[in-house]
Amino acid sequence: MMQKIQRFGGAMFTPVLLFAFAGITIGIGTLFTTEAIMGGLASPDGLWYQCWNVILQGGWTVFNQLPLLFVVGLPIGLAKKQQARCCMEALVLYLTFQYFLNTILAQWGGNFGVDFAAEVGGVSGLTMIASIKTLDMGMIGALMISGIVIFLHNRYFDTELPEWLGTFSGSSFVVIVGFFALIPVAFLSAWLWPMVQSGMRAFQGFISNAGAMGVWIFIFMERILIPFGLHHLLYFPFFYDSAVINGGVYSAWANALPQLAASSESLKTMAPYAWPTLTGLSKVFGCPGIALAFYFTAKDSKKKEIAGLLIPITLTAIVCGITEPIEFTFLFIAPVLFVVHAVLAATLATVAYLCGVVGVLSGGLIEMSALNYIPLMASHWPTYLTLLAVGLIFTGIYFVVFRFLILKFDFKTPGREDDEEEITFHTKADFKEKQAAATSAGSLAEKILEALGGKDNIVDVTNCATRLRVNVKDETLVKSDAYFKSIGTHGIKATKTNIQVIVGLKVPSVREDFEALL
Template sequence: MMQKIQRFGGAMFTPVLLFAFAGIVIGISTLFTTEAIMGGLADPNGLWYQVWNILLQGGWTVFNQLPLIFVVGLPIGLAKKQHARCCMEALVLYLTFQYFLSTILSQWGANFGVDFAAEVGGTSGLTMVANIKTLDMGMIGALMISGIVIMLHNKFFDTKLPEWMGTFSGSSFVVIVGFFALVPVALLSAWLWPMVQSGMRAFQGFISDAGALGVWVFIFMERILIPFGLHHLLYFPFYYDSAVIAGGVYSAWATQLPELAANSGSLKELAPYAWPTLTGLSKIFGCPGIALAFYVTAKDSKKKQIAGLLVPITLTAIFCGVTEPIEFTFLFIAPALFVVHALLAATLATVAYICGVVGVLAGGLIEMSALNFIPLMASHWSTYLTLLVVGLIFTGIYFVVFRFLILKFDFKTPGREDDEEIKFHSKKEYREKQNGGSIEGSSETASHGDTLAEKILEALGGKDNIVDVTNCVTRLRVNVKDENLVQSDKYFKSIGTHGIKATKKNIQVIVGLSVPQVRDDFEHLL
């Protein structure tokens, strides 16, 4: 079950990769169309405004159509065959489900406690999906239906029908089965989802009343779940769905940007919902402190080598918001440090929140600048100055705490290893180890012709040992048949990755931001 949940979380990153560019377009376009910042140049009747408004509306595509995008995106990561056909099936059956649900509510809505005659939005619980008036199930509904379709696709796509029924095979058969399977799903949704909506509204009230404590618990849980690949499932409903505000924090914040830019009042009072995305503060301010502690505590003979490792992965965390490369450099060597990291990250976010800092601050510096600093600096510079001061103080705290713990407990963080410099190994050495031999002491180096995907496949026991593969932003997620055929974390680092996270038959190879290309190569090899 854990493997399936992790794979599901990884698959959700396929559409999420679109958010960074969309966010940048919205942030910059909002800046250039806000009269409070641009003055008369942003007059709605002028050419400047109209041109930027075209780009702004285009930038909203991803956020305005999130359910549809996730419906189509999920099969890319989870379908076991014919991914493109599964995407089509998912879209068709999701729209079919919405027509079922819309008709059920229009006829019997009162029996389910739904006033279908009400206007969409607000507290009605209704929305529009592809011009279909229906129950607002947000991304949860989209993921549910897409997951059902993927299951049907994997089970029935290759079903052999009599030759005279060949027209109904493949995708047609999946849609036929799904058509009838979704009728009871629509009925259950009409009955159960209004109760879920009531519960979500109660949860929103609870988390809002929890104040700083709620912030601390949320941020701590988001960080501590990273090793298990489950953090996506925690924050998705907050960021992109209606856990704390209708439409999610990202959508609500981007919509409110013009108002925020024109008002110099407290951001915390203007947008009290925008605290879940404070997860990004530890990326900007925590990771440099961690990296500096690693460098200072490294052996003198390895400082230059470690600097070459730490500089790019720290910049990746700061600018792109991807922390896994630096976090996974010490997670498995010293897991206690990761717990400390989660504690400090939660405390940093909570202190910033108490000081009035909120916003879309989950990504790296690029995303933060587009959605916060650039459009809002003129009106809220004092808030961002406060954030800078608090952040730099915590950079120092991170450094002091990590340095103390590394030296106190002699954690073998990068540059403090007892072994000699890691070298690359060859397929021959790998096969010798598989046969009971040892790769230690061998002088043969890896073939320069081997791609990283080939090396990873060999280290995972070969293609006959692979069950399935998907990826998230930095990790290649693979389920294997026999975990005993998988090489060690040290070996994976020697072939050019950042190591692995192994949970029985579920193996996560930490590749870095090039993982989509590596996965493509990996699948071609399979």
């Protein structure tokens, strides 16, 4: 069950890879169309505004169509065969489901406690999806229907029909089965989801009033679940669904940018909902403190090599918000340090929140700049100056705490290995040389497959942003972490038969090669 949950969480991450560009486009577009910043140049009647508004509205595509995006994105990670066809099936059946709901509520909405004549949005519980007025089930509805379709696809896609019914085989057969399967699902949704919406509104009220303690618990859990691959499941309802605000923090914040930019009132007062995305503060301010602690506790003879490792992976965390390389470096060696990291990350976010800092701050500097600093610096520079001060203080705290614990308990962090042990990290030049050697001897995917025990040992494969997630039949056939590093990866995270090979941002192409070998 844990493996299935991990695969589900990794598959959900696929569409999120599109958010960075969308966020940058919205941030820059908002900057250039805000009169409070650009003055008369950004007048709605001017050509400047109108041209940038075209770009801005195009940038909204991803956030305005999140349910559709995840409906077609989930099969990429979870369909066992013919992922492209499964994406099409999921889209068709998701729209079919919305038409079922539309008709059911139009005819019998009163029986389900739904006023279907109400305007969409607000507290009506209704929304528009692909021009279909329907119940607002958000991300949960999208993932539920997509999950059902994936199950049907994996089970029925290869069903052999009589030759005279051949036109109904493959995707057609999956859609036919799904069509009838989703009728009772639509009735159940019309009955149950209004009650869920009432419960969600109650939960929103509770979590919104939890204050600083709620912030601390949320950030701590988000960090501590990373090794298990379950953190996506925790933050998704807050970031992209309606756990704390309708449409999710990302969408609400992006929509509010013009109003936030036009006012100097406290961001915390204007957007009190934007605290869950403080998860990124530890990426920008915590990771440098960790890296410094690793460097200053390393043996003098190994500091040069360790710097070659730490500089790129720390910049990746700060700029891009991708922390797996540095976090998994010490997670393997000293898990207790990861718990300390989660505690410090939660405390950093809570202190920043108490100082009035909120916003879309879950990614690295690129995302933070696009959705915060660039459009809002002119009006809210005191808040960001406060954030910088708090963040730098916590960089120091991270350094002191990690340095103390490493020396106190003699954790074998990078650069502190015994003299007879070979350092498993290399400079960028060494890595490129190793990759070139790997290319001449065979692809990285081939070497990973061999290291996992061959294709007969593979159950299934998917990926998240940086990791190839593989379930194997026999974990004893899997090579060591050191071996995986020697063939050009960043190592592995193994939990019994669930193996996560840390590849980096090129993992989608590696997975494609890997599946071709299977």
